[in-house]
Amino acid sequence: MQVKFFGSQPYDQRSFEAHREDFSSELDISFEFLNAELDKHTVALAEGADAICVFVNAQLDREVLERLVELGVRAVLLRCAGFNNLDLEAADELGLFVARVPAYSPEAVAEHTLALTMTLNRHTHRAFNRVREGNFALDGLLGMTLHGKTVGIVGTGRIGLATAAIFHGLGCRVLGFDPVPAAAFEQYGTAVELDTLLAESDIVSLHCPLFQSTHHLINADSLQKMKSGAMLINTSRGGLIDTPAVIEALKSHQLGALAIDVYEQEAPLFFADRSADFIDDDLFVRLMTFPNVLITGHQGFFTREALSEIADTTLKNLADFAAGRDCPHRLSSIN
Structure with a gap:
């Protein structure tokens, strides 16, 4: 399973790579870390991914979500708590699995x-x-x-x-x-x-x-x-x-x-x-x-402990998706 990270920084890569081994028995995954933020102009970069992982400023409106599905993406992983940029109804209609990290440190x-x-x-x-x-x-x-x-x-x-x-x-x-x-x-x-x-x-x-x-x-x-x-x-x-x-x-x-x-x-x-x-x-x-x-530039979350929790919870969400299990952090407009 390939996961592409949008809007990623070096600290994201270090944190997720450090947690990859914890899920090796459940997930056969490859990571690709992209600096570009997700929007309608960059969504084509998701081609080949089974899942994408985004942060707070990604644009996840209907247009972007439809394009993601066309490219073969089946899951959207939010490595944050907020989801105000996400069209939940469109995600449900398109059959996308969407999960977030509801709390981190x-x-x-x-x-x-x-x-x-x-x-x-x-x-x-x-x-x-x-x-x-x-x-x-x-x-x-x-x-x-x-x-x-x-x-x-x-x-x-x-x-x-x-x-x-x-x-x-x-x-x-x-x-x-x-x-x-x-x-x-x-x-x-x-x-x-x-x-x-x-x-x-x-x-x-x-x-x-x-x-x-x-x-x-x-x-x-x-x-x-x-x-x-x-x-x-x-x-x-x-x-x-x-x-x-x-x-x-x-x-x-x-x-x-x-x-x-x-x-x-x-x-x-x-x-x-x-x-x-x-x-x-x-x-x-x-x-x-x-x-x-x-x-300050949105650094309130920026501690070692928080980054660790974000990576761990995001990969747990991915494991739930891959196994077809109920995910406690899944988002849906009908919840």
């Missing part, structure tokens, strides 16, 4: 959320550069003590719970909002309505999936409901934030600071070295001009 993303919060709050990134230049002045580096502050967690799934546990441990008052409240959240904080969370939180951290109902959850209206000068952190999905509205809130000082590890139009930018080129995205470039904005 939620603590990794939660810890990156803390890292972004601490860096942005205490200006450690700016202080590092100052000291290297011999500048030991403290003006402009003033932060706030997190102990006793209110942190709002939007989405109390596994990552949200892990984030809530961290901030609770720091002595913060933790509020949480989720349409389906998690009972486990009660040990860390108080479940409230979204408007209450926005109004009372000094820090708002997003940890929810991207659906039609959550697209631009943070918009001009919700930003006005936030406590003036609050900090917004997004390590979830870029589409949760209306970027032009956030820029206006930063300009008016309604939003005090922003840290993002994801961006709505990240696909043409992230996961590649573009330092020798210009960034042809005016909104992204505008964001980078703010001294109170911190951006």
